[in-house]
Amino acid sequence: MRIPFNRAVHFPRAEELVIQALRSGGMSGNREFGRRCIAHLQEHAGALEPFLVPSCTAALEMGALLARLEPGDEVILPSYTFSSTANAVLLRGAKPVFCEVEPSTLNIDTTRVAELITPRTRMILPIDYAGIPCDMDPMLALAEQHGLAVMQDAAQSYGSTYKGRAVGSYAPLVAFSFHETKNNSCGEGGALCVNDPALTERSHLLQEKGTDRRRVLLGLQNKYSWVDVGSSFLLADMLAAVLIVQLEENAEIMRRRGLVTEAYERLYRPYHERGALRIADVPDYAVRNNHAFWVVFTEEEHRARYLHAMRERSVSPYIGYLPLHSSSMGERYGYRPEDLPLTESIGSRVVRLPLYAELDGDLDYLSEAMSAVLREMFGA
Ligand SMILES: Cc1ncc(COP(=O)(O)O)c(C=O)c1O
Known part of the structure; x- marks a missing residue:
């Protein structure tokens, strides 16, 4: 017998939904299954406005853009994490400032975050290692005191809870992964949960390549144009069809x-x-x-x-x-x-x-x- 490190779980009913997505005539982002995943994340992860994106890596990059990280800014994160956490910071020209972990969870040592804060610090970016949520409240308090952004890299912790609250609901920005190696997977996929009402409007622009296309889809205007920076932070509906089953299960x-x-x-x-x-x-x-x-x-x-x-x-x-x-x-x-x-x-x-x-x-x-x-x- 061979025991691999990981094997993605498959639910046969996803096959029918993928075919439905393929036949629907609309396979891009935020279509039928994408919308169902978003509603599911609102209900079960308690997210104000979840955005389905191609990966957690993309979610972190979108969050870094939303927080307006700039060259010269510093971001505090654990060294014990995946490259994507740090790359999201570097891609904005900001500097990762690495913090120690604490040995009982291997999450960021919250008692050491304060000493790393300088006048250039702009964000705290902890992760939830192995699906155990980091102790977020002390970091939210520090962020409030120093006027910092907070993004939670929850690549591994979809479904976990912190003080009775679902991961996805209590930090201003939360990034999930739905990669093959995670509990709930559509191959490659992710979500950025935006819980700060001041950021939701702009998130739609960033997701749609810096355009206000969503306002056309909502019937609020009849043409869309380039209004901000952005990228293609969207998940195709065939993948959302796989994901909705994984979330429901x-x-x-x-x-x-x-x-x-x-x-x-x-x-x-x-x-x-x-x-x-x-x-x-x-x-x-x-x-x-x-x-x-x-x-x-x-x-x-x-x-x-x-x-x-x-x-x-x-x-x-x-x-x-x-x-x-x-x-x-x-x-x-x-x-x-x-x-x-x-x-x-x-x-x-x-x-x-x-x-x-x-x-x-x-x-x-x-x-x-x-x-x-x-x-x-x-x-x-
Ligand atoms: C903490 C952390 N952040 C980000 C990622 C990247 O996730 P994805 O493959 O969905 O981009 C991973 C992947 O394992 C991770 O462990």
Whole structure:
């Protein structure tokens, strides 16, 4: 048996909807299935105005444009994230300022954000690693105090909640990913939830290549023209047809992924308690969507041994992100590995375990393989 790191879940009823989209005569963005996804995100993610876009990368870029980031501006974000979070900042000519993570969630260390604020800071851009929402309230308070924008990179956390509120509802800008590797996927896709009423009108212009085309579609004027900057931040309706099914099936997706999370908790928690390794402690304020499960070993060498032993059993864990500050791009921006020692150290010891909905059928094999490896490494 082979256990890959990820496998996208498929619901056969999406096939019929894709054909319907193809035959509809209107396959571009914001058509029938796009509108259904938007209504769904309003209802279930509590978003004021969600925009379906081609990827989370695009959502972050649209958010950076909306926030009017400019050359010379600084944006505070964790180094432990994907390149897209930092690229959205760089593409506006602004500078990423990397912050350490905290070890129980690998999310941004909110206690260290204040010390990174300078007169040039314009935005705080945290992520929700592994689907566990970051502690947003302290950052919203700092942003309010210093007049900063806040964008939440929620690429991994669709379906999670923070203090009882759905991710998507409580930060001014929230970017979701619907990439193949995420819980809810249409191959490539994303959404930007705009919750600041002052930004919604302009979001439509940015989404439609800087034109006021939407006003024509609404019957408010009879021609549209170039009125702002923008790009093509739209998702084709065939993909929205796939996505609406994935959003409607979210409870089932989370339930099945939850069975895998529970199995991992049973296997790894005892080793966590003995200090042999570390797994996430989900804070009281959060309910996770079971997107990912990570293990941080105490030694880099333990990670190498674990990866080797799992691959010998045809199981494919993955090392996760490589910290951005010590990447070649990070170095170009003046960072050295020792600038964020905790992130650097965790980045060399962390592993992400296979996690996808259909894995619930292979849990016996997987648990046996994993417990054998853990026993070999750390004793019974
Ligand atoms: C935190 C984070 N942001 C952004 C992205 C990019 O998402 P997408 O592939 O939808 O552009 C990812 C992808 O894994 C991610 O983990």
